[in-house]
Amino acid sequence: MxxxxxxxxxxxxxxxxxxxxxxxxxxxxxxxxxxxxxxIGICFVAFTVAIYAIIGYLSRTAQADAYYVAGRQVPTVFNxxxxxxxxxxxxxxxxxxxxxxxxxxxxxxxxxGWTGGxxxxxxxxxxxxxxxxxxxVPDFIGTRYGGNLSRFMAVVVLTVAxxxxxxxQINATGTIASVALDIPFQYxxxxxxxxxxxxxxxxxxxxxxxxxxxxxxxxxxxxxxxVFWISNKMGAGFFPHFMLADEVSRIAELEAQFxxxxxxxENLKEVPKGLAGITKAHSAVNATPWAFISLALAMMMGxxxxxxxxxxxxxxxxxxxxxxxxxxxxxxxxxxxxxxPMLATLSKLSLIDPTLxxxxxGKSISEVQAIDWYQNWNSANLMFVSDFNGNxxxxxxxxxxxxxxxxxxxxxxxxxxxxxSGLVAAGGMAAAMSTADGLILAIANAISHDVYYKxxxxxxxxxxxxxxxxxxxxxxxxxxxxxxxxxxQGILGxxxxxxxxxxxxxxxxxxxxxxxxxxxxxxxxxxxxLGLISGAGYLVWVRNGGSGFLGITQLTFGIFGSAVSLVAMxxxxxxxxxxxxxxxxxxxxxRIPSGKSILGKQH
Amino acid sequence: MSKQEQHWEKSRGLLFxxxxxxxxxxxxxxxxxxxxxxxxxxxGYPLTYWFTxxxxxxxxxxxxxxxxxxxxxxxxxxxxxERGDD
Numbered sequence: 001m002x003x004x005x006x007x008x009x010x011x012x013x014x015x016x017x018x019x020x021x022x023x024x025x026x027x028x029x030x031x032x033x034x035x036x037x038x039x040i041g042i043c044f045v046a047f048t049v050a051i052y053a054i055i056g057y058l059s060r061t062a063q064a065d066a067y068y069v070a071g072r073q074v075p076t077v078f079n080x081x082x083x084x085x086x087x088x089x090x091x092x093x094x095x096x097x098x099x100x101x102x103x104x105x106x107x108x109x110x111x112x113g114w115t116g117g118x119x120x121x122x123x124x125x126x127x128x129x130x131x132x133x134x135x136x137v138p139d140f141i142g143t144r145y146g147g148n149l150s151r152f153m154a155v156v157v158l159t160v161a162x163x164x165x166x167x168x169q170i171n172a173t174g175t176i177a178s179v180a181l182d183i184p185f186q187y188x189x190x191x192x193x194x195x196x197x198x199x200x201x202x203x204x205x206x207x208x209x210x211x212x213x214x215x216x217x218x219x220x221x222x223x224x225x226x227v228f229w230i231s232n233k234m235g236a237g238f239f240p241h242f243m244l245a246d247e248v249s250r251i252a253e254l255e256a257q258f259x260x261x262x263x264x265x266e267n268l269k270e271v272p273k274g275l276a277g278i279t280k281a282h283s284a285v286n287a288t289p290w291a292f293i294s295l296a297l298a299m300m301m302g303x304x305x306x307x308x309x310x311x312x313x314x315x316x317x318x319x320x321x322x323x324x325x326x327x328x329x330x331x332x333x334x335x336x337x338x339x340x341p342m343l344a345t346l347s348k349l350s351l352i353d354p355t356l357x358x359x360x361x362g363k364s365i366s367e368v369q370a371i372d373w374y375q376n377w378n379s380a381n382l383m384f385v386s387d388f389n390g391n392x393x394x395x396x397x398x399x400x401x402x403x404x405x406x407x408x409x410x411x412x413x414x415x416x417x418x419x420x421s422g423l424v425a426a427g428g429m430a431a432a433m434s435t436a437d438g439l440i441l442a443i444a445n446a447i448s449h450d451v452y453y454k455x456x457x458x459x460x461x462x463x464x465x466x467x468x469x470x471x472x473x474x475x476x477x478x479x480x481x482x483x484x485x486x487x488x489q490g491i492l493g494x495x496x497x498x499x500x501x502x503x504x505x506x507x508x509x510x511x512x513x514x515x516x517x518x519x520x521x522x523x524x525x526x527x528x529x530l531g532l533i534s535g536a537g538y539l540v541w542v543r544n545g546g547s548g549f550l551g552i553t554q555l556t557f558g559i560f561g562s563a564v565s566l567v568a569m570x571x572x573x574x575x576x577x578x579x580x581x582x583x584x585x586x587x588x589x590x591r592i593p594s595g596k597s598i599l600g601k602q603h
Numbered sequence: 604m605s606k607q608e609q610h611w612e613k614s615r616g617l618l619f620x621x622x623x624x625x626x627x628x629x630x631x632x633x634x635x636x637x638x639x640x641x642x643x644x645x646x647g648y649p650l651t652y653w654f655t656x657x658x659x660x661x662x663x664x665x666x667x668x669x670x671x672x673x674x675x676x677x678x679x680x681x682x683x684x685e686r687g688d689d
Contacts, residue, residue: 108656115660119622122671123621283640285640324668330667334661591607592678594684
């Protein structure tokens, strides 16, 4: 191919997408010819992971700016795709539609929060941090406020938030690898880890960028294809996003007809752990305004404080491109997020509507227990029925499902070929891997650049710095995998905590660093330290039976943490002396897009 | 007032406008979620439900591109835009 790699990107990824579609077609021909479902699952996961590994190898580099910020030459649209893959984790892909299915409106605060946060990223932070020219988020804090302590505090907050997040992602890659490759979870976690490291070890940010674009393409095809297919097959509408109003009102009608019968605690004991029934209205408002808004707000401020997202905007060629790139990121995220409620609607209606051939409510219990897909998912511990009232018929309150089943099982319930289930496994793997890569890289880069190079050994040569960075990458990956293998908490809960930790410690120190010239080092250190400590303290208190206040729960503790952070930062800044003239001039420089970046190209 | 101060004043004005629109779609409408859900929204979905599935999300996408274009205009007006690449 003529010309350099960047100019050829549309062509390269065009061919890649065509190749992936061809692979799906080959697999479906294979299915017709009698390939087993297990072989198809293995092919999908192995084939896609091998491609990412090849991209990771081709992106290898020995230069610091390529390793840390992909040489700052990623075009806006491609950076948007990479950010979308970076952002949408295993939780978004596998668990989100399930959350909407079970909890309805109250859960959809997450959809609003995880998209609205990008407005804050675009307007408050990304362009200014890009102008700054930093390699990592603590690099900005350390240079803007000065001093090793502020830099170190930023690394601490970043590590706490990102590490909470990454164990959940490695857990998700392990879950999918263990199902698709049919190996025990304890080993599958390490298979997942090796796949993740293959993408990032050699090329750092450059490798991660180009694998994330490839992963986005896989995950979006894997999410949208089944949604459109199911909708058409059910006759619900050619374009589900615009055509499901009848289905939504039909669900409301059925809910009114069946009623939400409350099960006794004794009956619920029978139900396997992690499964839930439909207990909340699908489209009605079922949460108080504050419950909805506080969750959305926590997720929005968390979005603007999570370093693995912010550092994606350090890779664009210009400040202008950074702003546009945030828009593209959100557009690509929107494609998946706006489809999740549609999938939840289709999935729920196909199960509960007695007039549909797939509907199981109202059928006899023994009939349901004889269905093939019920037996499969029941043995995978994701589905369960029990005749609580003893009338022999399945009622709405007698049917239980795991949150993951909405994405994983709906294609099978709707009667789609197995090749779609293989595709969904590859998509889930891509989503979890891309996020894990971004997070591990964010932690390893912060420790190698900010702690090792800037604090411990400022004279280190590039080659040595990159060796340290790679060693840290492996160490952090293994630490994450080891904790993931212990299976301490669920995927979604720990993801939400990561947002709360990040906003508690970093939101105001970052924002005020650009928007308030008077903010100084002492204030920033107080803001980060007290914010993180009070947020974490609140979480521990509520987890141990504390009652909480103002309706702030363990999912929204960041609201308390960031409020403490803001007050501490303003009060301490005003009590101590204003930043010196050089710092004030630096802030002025950051505020205009033209001219040199604050930190040099190589630093 | 120097050119730089004027530029910053305009940028800050744009920020407040952006945040005000953001506030409406992320917080404002959900203060009245229950009441608004009685109304039929676009494509026949209940209105609040539609906002949580598509409306607010789409509004954020448009808002960011609008903000980016406006900020670019401000930068050009004061001669602070970057040359070259996009």
